[in-house]
Amino acid sequence: MLTNLLFMKPRILLYAILLLCYHHSVFGQKAYNFGEGIIKIAHYFAMERNLLHPDTANNLFTNYTYYIKGSKVLRREGTSSSPTNSDKKITRQGDTVFKTTLTAKMVIPEYLLDFHQNKAYTFYTKKDQPMISVSPIRDLRYDLFFKASLSSSRNNNCILEAIPNQNGDTCAINYGYGIVGKDSVFFQFSTKQYPVESPLTYFFPAGTSPFITLLWAPTPGTGKDGKPFSGFSVLVVKDVIDVKLPDSLFTIPSNAILKENVSMMEMYDPNIP
Numbered sequence: 172m173l174t175n176l177l178f179m180k181p182r183i184l185l186y187a188i189l190l191l192c193y194h195h196s197v198f199g200q201k202a203y204n205f206g207e208g209i210i211k212i213a214h215y216f217a218m219e220r221n222l223l224h225p226d227t228a229n230n231l232f233t234n235y236t237y238y239i240k241g242s243k244v245l246r247r248e249g250t251s252s253s254p255t256n257s258d259k260k261i262t263r264q265g266d267t268v269f270k271t272t273l274t275a276k277m278v279i280p281e282y283l284l285d286f287h288q289n290k291a292y293t294f295y296t297k298k299d300q301p302m303i304s305v306s307p308i309r310d311l312r313y314d315l316f317f318k319a320s321l322s323s324s325r326n327n328n329c330i331l332e333a334i335p336n337q338n339g340d341t342c343a344i345n346y347g348y349g350i351v352g353k354d355s356v357f358f359q360f361s362t363k364q365y366p367v368e369s370p371l372t373y374f375f376p377a378g379t380s381p382f383i384t385l386l387w388a389p390t391p392g393t394g395k396d397g398k399p400f401s402g403f404s405v406l407v408v409k410d411v412i413d414v415k416l417p418d419s420l421f422t423i424p425s426n427a428i429l430k431e432n433v434s435m436m437e438m439y440d441p442n443i444p
Contacts, residue, residue, distance in 0.1 A: 202242075205317075207367065209237065210367050215406075216392070238416055242285065244286075291310070293438075295438040304433035309322075319373040325374060328349065347381075369383050371384070371385075
C-alpha cells in the first residue's frame with residue numbers, strides 16, 4: 172500500500188502542474204472583443220487650431236476602413252486611402268523650358284489583425300502570387316489605432332474631463348480633454364450605443380474613455396523646405412455600419428505564401444523576389 176502511494180505522489184504532482192499550466196493558459200490570456208461591424212475614420216492635418224470647425228476641406232492625410240469581428244480586424248480600402256500629391260517645377264535653359272511633375276502617394280497595404288494569436292497578416296502580391304507578411308501586431312508600423320491598444324504607454328495617458336450635453340440641445344456637442352504622452356488633446360464623443368468600439372479610444376487606458384468621434388492632437392511635421400513645423404492631427408469617425416460580417420472575410424487565403432517580417436521595400440520593389 173505504501174509503495175502504491177509513493178508511486179502515485181509524483182503522478183498527482185504532475186497532474187497538478189499540468190492543471191495549473193492549463194488554468195494559466197486559459198485564464199491568463201486576455202479575451203479581445205472589439206464588437207462587429209465596419210468603422211471608417213478620416214485623418215486630416217490642420218495648421219491652425221480651430222476645435223469646433225477644423226479646416227479639413229483640402230487637408231486629408233489618409234483614410235482608415237476597418238472591418239471588425241470579435242478579436243479580428245481587417246483594414247481594407249475600396250480605393251486609394253490617401254490623396255495623390257503633385258509638385259510641379261518649371262526650369263529654363265536658354266530658349267528651352269522644362270516642366271517636371273513629381274507625384275507621390277502613400278501606399279498602405281491591406282492587413283488582418285488577429286488579437287487572439289497576436290499576429291498581423293499583411294497582404295501583397297509578387298508576380299501575381301499572393302503573399303503575406305506575418306509579424307506581431309506591435310511591430311506593424313502602419314497601423315495607428317489598434318496597435319495602440321496593446322501599448323502599455325496608454326496607461327500613462329488619461330481623460331481629464333468628459334462633458335456631456337445635458338440640455339437635450341441637438342446642436343450642442345459632447346466634448347472633453349485628455350493627456351496623450353506630453354500633449355493636451357481635445358475630443359468630441361457620443362453617448363449612443365455602437366456595434367463596435369471607437370479606435371480613437373485606444374490612446375487612453377482601457378475602459379476609461381467614452382465613444383470618441385473626433386480627436387485633436389498636436390503633430391509635428393516637416394515642410395518641403397526641410398524645416399520643421401507644428402500642426403494638428405484631426406481624427407474623425409466618418410461612419411459606423413452595423414452589419415454581420417462573414418468569417419471568410421477574416422481567413423488567410425490557402426494559396427498565399429507566408430513570410431516573416433517583410434519590409435515595405437521588399438513588398439513593392441519588383442527587383443526583390
